[in-house]
Amino acid sequence: MRLPLTLCLVAPLALAACSNPRERCINAATEELRVVNALVAETETNLDRGYTLIREPGVRTGLHFCLSPTNPFTFCSTAQPTVTDRPTAIDIRAEERKLAQLRAKQNELTIRAASSIAACEQQHPRR
Known part of the structure; x- marks a missing residue:
């Protein structure tokens, strides 16, 4: 990265x-x-x-299946940074x-x- x-x-x-x-x-x-x-x-x-648009940073989370040596079927969470434009008066x-x-x-x-x-x-x- x-x-x-x-x-x-x-x-x-x-x-x-x-x-x-x-x-x-x-x-x-x-x-x-x-x-x-x-x-x-x-x-x-x-x-x-x-109106104006204000950029607000945020995080989008999600779940997916992941594999590990100890537990072959488990859920893992992910976090992705996002930016949202919020209309403001x-x-x-x-x-x-x-x-x-x-x-x-x-x-x-x-x-x-x-x-x-x-x-x-x-x-x-x-x-």
Whole structure:
């Protein structure tokens, strides 16, 4: 079980190492903007839907037959982690205020990212 987790953690680092300095600079310059864009999209979806989905971790248990050297027919229990999306009511006015603030931040970050991208392109021109 440790190997897949290790691969999941190492793979993005390996891919990042493959990118060139210009791409790394642009990705760093636009990271905050990408986060705010995702939050804007999520808030718009919540407003359209009228509620939000809260992810709740849980465990699903089950029984099955298992074999053992001492008792050939016995029951064993299993536990599988699950995640359930639970609909939750939202305050529409508060979500609208949040969306307005996020859009203002989005505009600010778009301007900042544009100048940072220009600096990255000047620092690392295409070849």
